[in-house]
Amino acid sequence: MIIKTSKVVKTEIIGVFLLPLAIILFLTTASISQITPKNPDFEVQKITKDIYAVIRKEPPSLWFNPNTVFIIGKKDVTVVDSNISSEYTREVLAELRKLTAKPVRYVINTHWHEDHIIGNRVYREAFPNVEFIGHKSTSVDLPTIGAANRKGSLENGRGFVERLKTQIKKGENLAGQKLTEEERLGYSSDIRLIESYLAEAPNFQIILPDILVENRLELNDGKRRIEILFLGRAHTGADLVVHLPKEKILASGDLIVSPVPLVGSTSYPLEYGATLENLLKLNARVIIPGHGAVLRDASYVKLMIRLLNSLKQQTESAVGRGENLEQMRKSVNLEEFRKLFAGDSQHKSFVFQNYVFLPATAAAFRQLTEKK
């Protein structure tokens, strides 16, 4: 019994759009990518021999594109995270091609958020033998919570782009204050990322990981051990970190994001601090965060732990006093941390408010009231 099949891989198709619409949007993308300056929004940094990080240069703002890590083994390459769209992943892959001709064998998705996973299809197209590795709950969370988030992004994305463009034109930020240069750069970056994401939407395909890890997986690429670890729930319920014990290098995914942490709405703030404590126990010399610059000491992580411990303690007391979410948001004070992370920046304060204060209090409230 021989089953004839082509080598083309069947993937889980999420979101199917009508073909004419696909063509129209495709043409739109083509014109956008022509206007976009060719100067790439990333920098390839050599961390050590055969380990490279693609560090994004998009400024901290409301939409994200993740850093990528290349681990070049004896005969193949392991990649940590793909991008928010195939377009960006193609650029990143072109950089890998300059470094080595070896094929990509494994792509590790540090969690299920779409900015880390949409570009998977580019790796599958380029390397039919590639396997994707993720946390066990990815296969549950991505088709449910992820799909709901995507619906929101697709429905509101275009309108939000128009709004940002209007604000830039008016010289006002989203809160109606005078637009700073940092905000203008941030909004412009958001516009580019959203447009690239929306351009992908007509023939949206997400390749879910084929290999699902519960707590620990170790692979050997012929040159080194690569540990894939679940250290506890934090940014999501599915955060994996990639640890190279010999080189003492850690790719943290969004457990660590700088300069402003990304706690987010699908987080577990009550456990986040403890998970970061576990991460510090690995004693990595170099940490490549999910977004932001490479870290070479523990000070930033320790600051995040202080923030998360304070958040945990304050929200627990608030719920203990019987407060609801609205009351809790008045009593919980993270001002000390806003200053430490955002400084005097109006834009970074806005990011802190939207990715730390508001979602973290909501998620902590959810966790605390679920428990009861």
Added chain:
Amino acid sequence: MKFRQLFKNFIVLVFSFALFSAAAVAADSVKTTQRSFVKLAEGIYSIRHKDAPDTFPQGNTTVIIGDREVLVVDSCYLPSSAREDIAQIKEWTNKPVRYLVNTHWHYDHTMGNGVYWEAFPFLTIIAHSETAKQSANYNPGWFERFPRRADAMRKILTDGKDNNGKVLSDGEKKEYEDAIKGLEPVQAEFKTLVDRTPNFTFDSELTINLGNREVQIKHLGRGNTKGDAVVYLPKEKILIAGDLIVHPVPYLFGGYPSDFIKTLNNLKQLDFQTIVPGHGEILRGQAGKDYIDLLTGFTSAVITEVGKQINLIGNGQRNLEPVRQAVQKNLDVSAWRQKFAGNDKDNQDFFDTTYAGLITAAHAEVWGQ
């Protein structure tokens, strides 16, 4: 310490596996004379292998075909048998074997790894982290130890009893003679094989989607070895148990008897209809659960009796033989012998071997070797 452990494992394998007698009616976990396969479901097959010329058994191989790729559980022992399996797999499907799972490090489940590695360039070999460590320690030197194997077997023949003190039957003596004769052709087969140990290791659980087919690989605790992995297909309700379950006469020598009971209880929690054992005949329906109960019942009775006799006789390695004799005298295992081995003399011999091995392992657990 390392040498001692290595030597112990080597001894366990040589002395306990390679002495099955030659009667044609012997149970399949005791002696396998023919290669065969069973289709368990669409795209899922289990292969059984003929014993090697040196009488070494070969673990069952299970083939799981998804829409995209193929996963194989255990690569068996002889390179020639693994090649036959691969030719058979290629008749079943044109999809590549991408994953090979080693349920544990023993040679009869892993020595074919190199053949798969050569045949499928993108192969990932998966095992529990302890199994990967043990494979890396023991497997590469296997061929060089062949002369020692022959010497060890000759010594057993001269002494007339194995390392558990069990006196050899005539059938067993003949088996040792055959085994010594068979060593040369087996060694010749391994000359060109590149050894491949697992490159992908997990601690508790790993799930792999082969394309519309979910495969779970789990470590449910120690048992037969430190790193026993089982492979479970939740949709098809198939459990591939490695040597945690060998049927109808189990492998209970070596291992960790107290943990074995806990691990079997964990195993029993899974929702399965079919058990593919590491060696021997497939169990279906309630028979699988009943067999697990039989294994835990017997193991637990032996552990209890060993504990009792250690209390009376005293602890320490030198008390092993007195304890063994007292256990064998006081514990009536005839009902278990009948259930596991039936009336066949060779099966019964093998049951006595596995029983003696279990006493050694249970004793070792107590004196903390």
